[in-house]
Amino acid sequence: MRIGILSYHFPPEPAFIPGSLAEELARRGHEVRVLTGFPDYPGGHIYPGWRQRWHHETRSERLTVRRVPRYAGGDGSVRSRMAGYLSFAGSASLVGRRFLAGVDALYVHQPPATAFAAAALLRLLGRVPTVLHVQDVWAEEEPAAGEQGRWKARVAGAMARTYRAADRVAVAAPSMRELVVAAGADPARVDVVLNWTDERIFQPARPSPAARRLVRRDDRCVVMHAGTIGARQGLETAVRAAVALDRTMDLVLVGSGEQERRVRGLAAELRADNVRFVERRSPLDMPELYAAADYQLVMLRDLPELRSTLPGKLQAALSCAAPVVVSAGGDAAELVERARAGLSCPPEDWATLADRFWLAATIPSGARAEMGRRGREAYLRQMSMPAGVDRIERLLYEAAAR
Numbered sequence: 333m334r335i336g337i338l339s340y341h342f343p344p345e346p347a348f349i350p351g352s353l354a355e356e357l358a359r360r361g362h363e364v365r366v367l368t369g370f371p372d373y374p375g376g377h378i379y380p381g382w383r384q385r386w387h388h389e390t391r392s393e394r395l396t397v398r399r400v401p402r403y404a405g406g407d408g409s410v411r412s413r414m415a416g417y418l419s420f421a422g423s424a425s426l427v428g429r430r431f432l433a434g435v436d437a438l439y440v441h442q443p444p445a446t447a448f449a450a451a452a453l454l455r456l457l458g459r460v461p462t463v464l465h466v467q468d469v470w471a472e473e474e475p476a477a478g479e480q481g482r483w484k485a486r487v488a489g490a491m492a493r494t495y496r497a498a499d500r501v502a503v504a505a506p507s508m509r510e511l512v513v514a515a516g517a518d519p520a521r522v523d524v525v526l527n528w529t530d531e532r533i534f535q536p537a538r539p540s541p542a543a544r545r546l547v548r549r550d551d552r553c554v555v556m557h558a559g560t561i562g563a564r565q566g567l568e569t570a571v572r573a574a575v576a577l578d579r580t581m582d583l584v585l586v587g588s589g590e591q592e593r594r595v596r597g598l599a600a601e602l603r604a605d606n607v608r609f610v611e612r613r614s615p616l617d618m619p620e621l622y623a624a625a626d627y628q629l630v631m632l633r634d635l636p637e638l639r640s641t642l643p644g645k646l647q648a649a650l651s652c653a654a655p656v657v658v659s660a661g662g663d664a665a666e667l668v669e670r671a672r673a674g675l676s677c678p679p680e681d682w683a684t685l686a687d688r689f690w691l692a693a694t695i696p697s698g699a700r701a702e703m704g705r706r707g708r709e710a711y712l713r714q715m716s717m718p719a720g721v722d723r724i725e726r727l728l729y730e731a732a733a734r
């Protein structure tokens with residue numbers, strides 16, 4: 333087929349799903365055209381060595397990537413983000429009708445940032461068969477009010493229009509299906525397609541001596557959180573739980589984020605000697621660090637929109653055969669419990685999380701390894717790249733057949 337891909341982010345940004353999908357579809361013999369912006373994530377500034385311009389295309393065998401300008405403000409404000417969303421929609425509309433002319437089907441990778449561009453392109457392209465891959469509902473960490481609330485409503489409206497217009501809708505988590513159906517999608521056209529991880533990197537590994545030195549101090553159980561230290565994670569809960577077990581386990585936080593100072597401050601205030609911080613590491617280092625720890629920690633706050641979220645760190649841990657401790661509600665906890673790949677507890681409950689940390693520390697190493705093995709089997713069966721691309725390719729064929 334001739335397949336178009338619309339994605340707000342694309343490699344070299346950390347946009348692994350649309351990037352790997354485009355490469356794999358081209359490898360399978362399809363002609364793939366990608367319409368995206370210039371790289372600016374996560375800092376909000378165009379990457380060094382890049383310059384925004386209108387006529388920028390890169391081509392390889394069966395894969396063409398066309399980049400269009402968009403606003404890159406970098407301050408993270410609501411106005412700045414919306415300027416980026418709307419400017420991308422305008423640029424994509426100007427270029428997309430010609431660039432995507434003649435495609436048999438269009439795949440739209442849709443976090444909220446892509447909503448306006450997708451809605452505009454679907455109007456311009458007419459009845460081009462479309463598969464929408466919904467990654468998130470529009471959600472802020474705190475309740476929206478004022479200007480933020482108005483923008484939230486506009487984005488939600490644009491996303492709902494694309495749900496109704498798409499021939500097929502794929503959702504990245506099971507309970508997200510209910511949300512998009514409630515917003516207007518035809519239930520018969522909605523399928524679950526779980527995200528995958530970068531399987532070239534995230535594979536079972538053995539811990540190197542350097543990884544052991546970085547993660548472990550002694551033979552105590554180590555629970556490691558790798559990734560963003562942000563408002564959605566609520567890592568203060570993990571710090572309080574770890575303090576209650578200061579002689580039983582260590583909590584190692586690898587990464588950074590806007591809440592890092594706050595979480596570090598709480599650890600200092602509580603004199604949490606068993607809580608340690610490690611600066612952000614390259615993804616290439618992570619499998620060895622996972623192997624040096626005993627468990628990977630997945631944290632999400634108790635927010636309604638996060639119950640339909642599967643954080644990327646969960647797929648990475650399962651692919652590496654690392655057992656997990658999940659403090660979250662909804663899909664993340666259910667997936668781990670169903671796979672018997674670790675332990676779970678409700679979100680934002682430090683006392684119950686401390687109980688899970690204690691239980692994790694008492695489980696023998698052989699049983700931990702068995703958890704990891706079951707998690708990897710579940711990943712390969714439900715979330716691997718071949719499984720995900722197979723499902724999306726099938727949806728593209730079905731959409732084109734309509």
